Amino acid sequence: MTEHPNAVMVRRSFEAWNSGDLDVIREYVTDDAVYHFAGNNAMSGTYRGLEAVKDALARVSQGGGPHAELEALLASDDHVIAFFHATHERDGNTLDIVLAQPYKVNAEGKITEIWFLANDQRAFDQFWS
Amino acid sequence: MAEHPNAGLIREAIALFNRGDWDAYREYFTEDVIWHVGGNHPLSGDYRGRDAIFEYFGKVRDLTGGGLRSEPQDILADDSHGGVFTRVTADRDDRHLDVVLAQAYRINPDGKFTEYWALADDQDAVNAFWS
Numbered sequence: 001m002t003e004h005p006n007a008v009m010v011r012r013s014f015e016a017w018n019s020g021d022l023d024v025i026r027e028y029v030t031d032d033a034v035y036h037f038a039g040n041n042a043m044s045g046t047y048r049g050l051e052a053v054k055d056a057l058a059r060v061s062q063g064g065g066p067h068a069e070l071e072a073l074l075a076s077d078d079h080v081i082a083f084f085h086a087t088h089e090r091d092g093n094t095l096d097i098v099l100a101q102p103y104k105v106n107a108e109g110k111i112t113e114i115w116f117l118a119n120d121q122r123a124f125d126q127f128w129s
Numbered sequence: 130m131a132e133h134p135n136a137g138l139i140r141e142a143i144a145l146f147n148r149g150d151w152d153a154y155r156e157y158f159t160e161d162v163i164w165h166v167g168g169n170h171p172l173s174g175d176y177r178g179r180d181a182i183f184e185y186f187g188k189v190r191d192l193t194g195g196g197l198r199s200e201p202q203d204i205l206a207d208d209s210h211g212g213v214f215t216r217v218t219a220d221r222d223d224r225h226l227d228v229v230l231a232q233a234y235r236i237n238p239d240g241k242f243t244e245y246w247a248l249a250d251d252q253d254a255v256n257a258f259w260s
Binding site: 071075076119121122 | 163165167168169174175203205206207209210211212214231232233235244246247248250252253
């Protein structure tokens with residue numbers, strides 16, 4: 001079965017993330033995109049607009065961001081859900097968690113909304129605090 | 130295209146939840162399932178094990194008079210995962226909730242939920258509703 005175009009788009013965005021290319025995000029995200037970052041840590045909250053989303057991602061990736069290994073991609077015409085492993089080391093702390101990341105996608109195949117959900121929120125919060 | 134069996138599974142489970150058919154709903158979960166409830170409110174957090182999760186569902190039912198409804202807008206699935214975008218409505222005293230929840234499921238080969246995440250499009254509204 002051919003992969004859904006929205007799955008292809010998200011797969012490319014992961015490749016860009018892992019290569020450290022943050023500027024490419026504007027190819028995937030609308031100007032008024034909303035980004036929900038769950039949990040209770042320095043990153044938590046809702047970010048509205050491309051610039052706010054870019055700032056948030058730049059903070060996450062400061063000094064080299066987590067590596068994201070896709071476990072599964074589900075896609076329909078309006079939505080995508082990515083499941084992935086995130087691994088990272090920073091200041092002697094190790095992060096190794098699974099995240100579920102639902103997306104809303106518009107008719108042009110661009111992301112309008114992203115949720116970011118960790119399986120071990122406490123580990124995730126501690127890592128980013 | 131025919132619906133993936135795991136999409137059908139999620140659709141059935143949500144229908145049972147809406148009907149309050151808890152005994153049948155229990156059958157959709159493994160004993161050691163983990164349920165992540167997003168947000169920053171008294172019900173937020175990680176629930177480990179089916180009993181803990183059904184205690185949480187019991188609280189949701191009691192606080193909303195059994196009136197919380199989930200209407201799936203889109204269900205996505207593969208052999209070991211599922212995802213739902215669902216409109217959730219509920220009333221609690223004079224508070225009204227009307228949000229879209231993004232839900233993600235991990236599903237084992239027996240067709241049972243092993244892990245779940247959920248977060249709303251308007252998490253502030255959810256936090257205010259349960260606080």
